[in-house]
Every structure is written in C-alpha cells, then in structure tokens.
Amino acid sequence: MQIKDIVIIGSGNLATNLVPALYKAGKNIVCLYSRTIANAKILAVQCNAKYTDIIEEVPKNADLYIIAVDDKSIKEISEKINDVKGIIVHTSGSISMNVLSSGIKNFGVFYPLMTFSKLNTVSFHNIPICLEANSSRVNIALYKLAKSISKTVVEISSENRKLLHLAAVFACNFTNLNYSIAEDLLEKNQLSFDLLMPLIRITADKVQNGKPSELQTGPAFREEFGVMNEQSDELMDLPEYKEMYDLLSKLIISIKHKND
Amino acid sequence: MQIKDIVIIGSGNLATNLVPALYKAGKNIVCLYSRTIANAKILAVQCNAKYTDIIEEVPKNADLYIIAVDDKSIKEISEKINDVKGIIVHTSGSISMNVLSSGIKNFGVFYPLMTFSKLNTVSFHNIPICLEANSSRVNIALYKLAKSISKTVVEISSENRKLLHLAAVFACNFTNLNYSIAEDLLEKNQLSFDLLMPLIRITADKVQNGKPSELQTGPAFREEFGVMNEQSDELMDLPEYKEMYDLLSKLIISIKHKND
Numbered sequence: 375m376q377i378k379d380i381v382i383i384g385s386g387n388l389a390t391n392l393v394p395a396l397y398k399a400g401k402n403i404v405c406l407y408s409r410t411i412a413n414a415k416i417l418a419v420q421c422n423a424k425y426t427d428i429i430e431e432v433p434k435n436a437d438l439y440i441i442a443v444d445d446k447s448i449k450e451i452s453e454k455i456n457d458v459k460g461i462i463v464h465t466s467g468s469i470s471m472n473v474l475s476s477g478i479k480n481f482g483v484f485y486p487l488m489t490f491s492k493l494n495t496v497s498f499h500n501i502p503i504c505l506e507a508n509s510s511r512v513n514i515a516l517y518k519l520a521k522s523i524s525k526t527v528v529e530i531s532s533e534n535r536k537l538l539h540l541a542a543v544f545a546c547n548f549t550n551l552n553y554s555i556a557e558d559l560l561e562k563n564q565l566s567f568d569l570l571m572p573l574i575r576i577t578a579d580k581v582q583n584g585k586p587s588e589l590q591t592g593p594a595f596r597e598e599f600g601v602m603n604e605q606s607d608e609l610m611d612l613p614e615y616k617e618m619y620d621l622l623s624k625l626i627i628s629i630k631h632k633n634d
Numbered sequence: 635m636q637i638k639d640i641v642i643i644g645s646g647n648l649a650t651n652l653v654p655a656l657y658k659a660g661k662n663i664v665c666l667y668s669r670t671i672a673n674a675k676i677l678a679v680q681c682n683a684k685y686t687d688i689i690e691e692v693p694k695n696a697d698l699y700i701i702a703v704d705d706k707s708i709k710e711i712s713e714k715i716n717d718v719k720g721i722i723v724h725t726s727g728s729i730s731m732n733v734l735s736s737g738i739k740n741f742g743v744f745y746p747l748m749t750f751s752k753l754n755t756v757s758f759h760n761i762p763i764c765l766e767a768n769s770s771r772v773n774i775a776l777y778k779l780a781k782s783i784s785k786t787v788v789e790i791s792s793e794n795r796k797l798l799h800l801a802a803v804f805a806c807n808f809t810n811l812n813y814s815i816a817e818d819l820l821e822k823n824q825l826s827f828d829l830l831m832p833l834i835r836i837t838a839d840k841v842q843n844g845k846p847s848e849l850q851t852g853p854a855f856r857e858e859f860g861v862m863n864e865q866s867d868e869l870m871d872l873p874e875y876k877e878m879y880d881l882l883s884k885l886i887i888s889i890k891h892k893n894d
Contacts, residue, residue: 445858468853468861488833489851494840500832528829537823540865541816545830546837547852548812548882554846554889556801563797569788570805571842572760573748577806578838580754582831586814591749592807593728598705601728605800614885621881622808625874629814 375480375515377437377461379404382423383451384442385413387490388465392442395498397421399522407432429454436460438519440484449473452481461512467539470532471506482507482516485535486524489546502526504535555615587629594623595630635740635775637697637721639664642683643711644702645673647750648725652702655758657681659782667692689714696720698779700744709733712741721772727799730792731766742767742776745795746784749806762786764795815875847889854883855890 380401382389385408397403403423408414411427418425426432432439432455441451441464448464455462456477463484464474474481483506488496503520505527507513513529520527530538553574557567580589593601602623609616640661642649645668657663663683668674671687678685686692692699692715701711701724708724715722716737723744724734734741743766748756763780765787767773773789780787790798813834817827840849853861862883869876 444856445861468864487829489837491840491849491851494844496836502829502832504829526829526832530825534823534825536864536868537819538825538829540868541819541825541830542833543852543854543865543879544812544819545816546833547850547854547886549809549834549837550841550846550850550852551882551886551889552804552808552812553841554850556805557846559797559801559804563794565790565794565798565801567845569747569762569764569786569798570801572762573802573806574809574838574841576756577749577809578834580751581810581813581834584754585827586810586817589751590807590810590814591751592803592810594803594807596704601705604728604796605803608796608800614888618881618885619803621878622811625878626807626811628874629811 375437375461375511377515377519378402379436379438379460381405381407381432381436381439381460382417382442383407383432383439383455385410385417386442386444387492388486389417389440389442390492391488391490391495391498392440392465392486393417393421394495395523401519401522404436405431405433434458437515438463440465445469449476452476452478461515463516467504467542468536471508472532475508480508480512482512483532483535484516484520485530485539487538487542489542498523499525502528504528504530504538506530506532506535555618559615590626590630592626594626597627597630635697635721635771637775637779638662639696639698639720641665641667641692641696641699641720642677642702643667643692643699643715645670645677646702646704647752648746649677649700649702650752651748651750651755651758652700652725652746653677653681654755655783661779661782664696665691665693694718697775698723700725705729709736712736712738721775723776727802728796731768732792735768740768740772742772743792743795744776744780745790745799747798747802749802758783759785762788764788764790764798766790766792766795815878819875850886850890852886854886857887857890 380403403421406414406418406423406425414425437460439462445466452474461480462478463482471483485504487502503524505516560567640663663681666674666678666683666685674685697720699722705726712734721740722738723742731743745764747762763784765776820827
C-alpha cells in the first residue's frame, strides 16, 4: 500500500495549505473537488491537477482521498465516494474516525494540529500530524505520507484527538480572543496594539521551554485584590469583558491554590 | 538634568532584569536597597554596587531612584526617601504617578511593558518603556535614559498606562492561563503539551502582522454548535474550565456579530 496519487476534497484553509506541501513532497494530486469551482481551480493550477465541482467526476483509482471540508459535511461526502479502492481520510479534530466506516474499506484520520488561513500559508514541516487508521496497513501508508511533509507524526485515538482539539481551542482560539480584547481596549483609547507585541511574543516563547502552570504572573496570581477591583471597574461599560476578567482572575487564583 | 548615578529600590523580577540593562548602558548603579539583603547582594555584585537593607543608608545624592517594589509598598517607600534631590520613579502599570507627589520635587513613572521572571532575563532592547513625568525636565532626562536601553519609548498618562496594563493582563496573563489549562487537559490524558507548541507560536506570530480581531478561528467563530456542545460536555468534570469554555465561546460569537 503506497500513496502516490491523491484526490483532495475541499478547497478551504486546510486544503490551501496542504496541497502545496504534498505537491512539493512529490505527490501526485490527480484531482481537486470543491463545491466552489473557482477555489478548486486556484489550487489545481498550483499542482497541475484536474478540478471539478461534480463529485461523480472524481477518479475512483487514486491511492488516497483527503476530505478537507467542514465537519458537518464529512459524512455525506464520504458516502458519495465510498466505492473507491484507495484510503479515505478526514482531517477534522473533533469528528470520530468511524464516521467514515459506512461501506469504506480503508480509512483513517489525517489531522494537522494547526490553525490555517488562506492568506498566510505555513510550512508543514513543524506542524504535528495526528493519525488514526482502521488497519495497520493503512496506518503505515499514512505514516509514510505524513512523514514526507512533517517532522512530527503521532498516532492518536479519536477520543484523544478530540481532547487535543479542545486543548487547542484554549491555546489558540481563546488566546486570540484575549489578543482581540486587548486590541479593542487599546483602540478605544487611541493606544497602539503594537505596544503589546513584545509581551505577546515573550509569553508564547516562554512556554516553549517551560510549563505554563509555573509561569503564571499578573495581579490575580499575586492576589492584588486592589488592582483587580480597579481593573474590573475599568470594564464597567464593557460587561462581557468584565465578566470574563472576573471569571479568569478567579480561576487563576483557584488554580494557584489547588495544590495547597 | 542628567542621569548617571542610579539607586535601585527592590530586588524582584523587574529589578533583576533592569539592573544589568542599565549597567550595560554605562549607568552607575550606586546602591541597591532591598528588604531581602541576600537578593540585593546577588544583584549588587553584577554591577559593582553597594547594597543595603536599611533605607536610611541609601545615598541622598543620586540622580535617579527607581522604585521597583510591589504596588502596595510604593507609597511608603517613596515617603521614606522624599528628601533626596534626584528624580524618583516607580515602575508599576497600575499605580498613578501622583502617589509619589508627597514632598518629592522631581518624579515620574518608568514602566517597562513586559512580564519579567528572575530565571529568564530578557533584553530590554525590544521592551516598550512607558514614561510619565511631573515636569518636562524630568521627562527629557527619563526619555534619554529609557532610550539608552530600549528602542521603544512612549509617553503615557497614568490613566492610559492603567489601560495598557489591563490590556496586558488579557494579552499575557490570561493567555498564559489558557496555555495552562491546555497543558492540564493534555497531562490528565497522558498527551504531550509539546504538540501544541507550533500552534501557540503561530497564534502569537500571526498578530505581529495582522489584527487579532480579523484572525479569529475555531468552533465558536464558525458557530459549530454541535462541536461546542460536545467540547463543553467533555469538561463536565472540570466545572471551572467548562464555565470558562462556555463564556469565551459565547463572547467570540458576540464579537463576531457586533458589527452585523
């Protein structure tokens, strides 16, 4: 079982980042399918692939079908191509592998743990790829493929993948929400968000070599209740931010004392 | 008004990072005061300074006195040295400059916008220093000093400094809380926190060149209520995390629709 010819289903953020990586690794993208034909075309020209918006036109004889669509469309799409010989994988953090089991022989999950956007395409080399497979043959084939584009490839069960995805929501999506609120607070007062850049960078850098649970700082961690009350009061006119400030400050203190 | 001879009051995280930066910039640290004499000594040997734990022994003729102690001790300390000729500054994000006004002639604020720890000392070159002064003469002297250690020096009022500090709590302290919760969720399930490192780094990198409010991703932003309910349920046994997950998800959606 060797993966050479690949079909990509989808043309969103993940596909936009994954296609060039696979192409550079010498894989043959034989076809790109997307409901949005214009997007499929943009990607197809980058890798000399055919493209289509008709699912029945997707070739049946590829080695791998990568479903990179939104979570709620995975099952439906997979059932439309369940007569192919090759491996079918989805790429979602939060969907079980077994959503693919209906009538498909070889299947798995190929989940790159990263946030993707179309504008800033990123190198796959440093992105952990989390694999799951319905057989060891499929597993070996996916592992080889993943290793050709990333240095970090791990096998992870559906259950643990969901947990990893949840942890990523905290580490990435909620972190960006924090950046976003900081930006909003500064903009409302004609202060430049750029002033926070060094702090944001250092905060992320520090956990690359240390445990975040041992790196907590700030008024809540120091239990400076005077400062906390004043900061909470400053958010009086922004009740959603205030609620968040109060809750997260409380949580920092609670975690600090968990092991007392 | 020129600043050459400097007294440092305090030996905590900030002093530990600031002293070597000033010393390297050719400033003369004439004395280090700390209630904890051992800490003062550690810093003093790095810059050939005297050190003491007796406030009355602090020399009266220095050009600048930098108070780098916890917020609640600033006023008390400043009143003990209010008979000196030189400028007295505090270094806090959340305390008004005027806390120093009682009997002091030349005073201001010297607030480096960064999170400091004793273990990882950081270069001051990229750290924004926020200044406030009670006269333009003091302002010019502080500006020159700040510029000798950092490329970014800004004048900021007490009110705006407090706001900047509040924004920093979101961008740094709350962000680290998110990292910490992610770490905890993974450790509880024997998964390595290292898997999130590339994601954490990219999330911080992206806002260096883009607006976080335009970079939000994740289940809440995509309004995938099925995924959100499942993730919230996964936190059933961790009610504090669940409360935070629900609140922040709600907030992401609310911000998304703010400009509808």
